[in-house]
Amino acid sequence: MSKITTLNDFVLERQKDFAYATGELTNLLSDIAVASKIVNRDVNRAGLVDILGAKGETNIQGEEQQKLDVIADEAFIRAFKSGGEVCGIASEENDDFVAFEDENSINGKYVVLFDPLDGSSNIDVNVSIGTIFSIYRRISEPGTPAVLEDFLQKGADQVAAGYVLFGSSTMLVYSTGNGVNGFTLDPSIGEFCLSHPNIKSPDTGRIYSINEGNLDRCDPGVKEYVQYCREDDAATGRPYSGRYIGSLVADFHRNLLKGGVYIYPTTNNWPEGRLRLLYECNPLAFIAEQAGGLSTDGHQRTLDIVPTELHQRCGYYAGSKDMVEKSMSCLKHKE
Ligand code: AHM
Ligand code: MG
Secondary structure (H helix, E strand, C coil): CCCCCEHHHHHHHHHHHCCCCCCHHHHHHHHHHHHHHHHHHHHHCCCCCCCCCEEEEECCCCCEEEHHHHHHHHHHHHHHHHHCCEEEEEECCCCCCEECCCCCCCCCCEEEEEEEEECHHHHHHCCCEEEEEEEEECCCCCCCCCCHHHHCCCHHHCCEEEEEEECCCEEEEEECCCCCEEEEEECCCCEEEEEECCCCCCCCCCEEECCHHHHHHECHHHHHHHHHHHCCEHHHCECCEECCCCCHHHHHHHHHHHCCEEEECCECCCCCCCEEHHHHHHHHHHHHHHCCCEEECCCCEHHHCCCCCCCCEECEEEECHHHHHHHHHHHHHHC
16 A cells, blocks of 8 residues: 655655745745645535525625625635734735744744635636645845835746645645645545645647637637637647636636646626636646646736736636647637
């Protein structure tokens, strides 16, 4: 029988690979694992206790907050605050970033940006949802409160990123810039166990994920690419399969393992794009690239975009290398 490697064993063993091998990033990843287990418990009980449904408040994006969104947001903030490695956070659910000014946290070297519960429209209907996180080294001096500049770094500067998928099982997938590894939560022992070592995304696949209801609102190049996916061509395995859950983490994760492309382009009603650069696109772009895939906003590499605001949105094309490249060539062709 092969030995079980828990997430804690793994991050400790890999600590030497980190550019900053002080143990703080290791502790921070452990904090994320603990918060994920708490959120997992609440997600699993969602139908049983009174936490389903909307909270009746809207977040800064004008969207109705779900109770579980808020519960997840609070669980992660608590974990980051108590850990002492993080001097501030920014979350999709909060209007502004939060600087932790207590004695414990003000010296923290890292900031975390996260989407506590993505795919929130799927919570009430028992469909997969996820948490996405992105970790940067602060730019401001330790010992002073975190500032906006700490959060507005380009994705290429992430020191670690990942996601937790609350699906048919619960998985935590992360990268510290040295490949991508996936861990599945074993509920009987309450540990994330290494189940998907060194994930590599196939260069091509047969799945395209896009909300096709928006096609008439998209750039003609997007329509052309979708038309390409739907054409019959035995040599390239087309038509591809359309798969769209509407939970970014779940769609991204499936495509990462099986090969595929996820597209949320700019549209007439979302002229800047629907997804958020800092909480959703950058962390998943980091994972995509670390697994050998690609990510762009339709024009440039996602990780090269210099953010100007916290809740910035962008177009998103991510997944298998050849498929992202093909979609880009359709866009250029129609420009
Ligand atoms: P959320 O952060 O409010 O949950 O929104 C992000 C979600 C993604 O998970 C998903 O891919 C996308 O929005 C779905 O949008 P749409 O319903 O417009 O297709
Ligand atoms: Mg989201």
